[in-house]
Amino acid sequence: MLTYEDFPVGEVLPMGPKTVTEAEMIAFAEKYDPQPFHTDPESDMATGVGGLIASGWHTCGIMMRMICDAYLLDSASMGAPGLDEVRWLLPVRPGDILTGTTTVLDRRISNSRPTLGLLTLQYELQNQKGETVMLTKGTGMMATKEGVAA
């Protein structure tokens, strides 16, 4: 199991690939973000922006699943208090193949809990053209080896 010690500053963890389907985009948007450019490729709003676009929140969900599959489910993660930045830079379209990285920007041990590490992480997603479609930064909590053994 990966612990705080396995995430040194500068570490870059690859994620994906994940193909985004139109059906999945529409299913997510109908439930959580039913704006026409997310739900209906024939709508005026969608055709006005070059076709269906994934909800930014759907892209966040896809990113989270890529993080889980890349390393988080095999780690001593203790959750996350939030994010400091979310940037939806380019539209995600049906058929896009997303890959990404998690980069460890900084880290420290919690002042109040010596077995808890705090990782400052940057997450990026690229499409099949190599364009960055989303960028986020946030804090992840990760137990130390000593914390896992306790």
Added chain:
Amino acid sequence: MLTYEDFPVGEVLPMGPKTVTEAEMIAFAEKYDPQPFHTDPESDMATGVGGLIASGWHTCGIMMRMICDAYLLDSASMGAPGLDEVRWLLPVRPGDILTGTTTVLDRRISNSRPTLGLLTLQYELQNQKGETVMLTKGTGMMATKEGVAA
């Protein structure tokens, strides 16, 4: 249809209520965030934190739907470039009834597009005990009346 002019600084728009079900929490998490404390109430990870907790990304999705239903689907929204802050302050649990507000913190007309308004918005969600469970801030793009007429 609501336009930029309908969102003065200081405006507070109510959202919800929305009841969060265990089935919905698990369905979201199995697809997008399959950490055991989000997917399995009987798991050691869930019992260790007092029971099943909604994925923070699921709470974001619920918030987005509450925003859509409260005002966004009846507005001249042009999307959003991202968020500057996402804070998951307290766990969201099965059966929680969420309400919330969107507050207009600031606004201005785009320098490059005089028919496009930029709203600085704060979103908050509370549970049935009145506790704030999530807080986010970001920018929303909204056409002006002139932009809609054009």
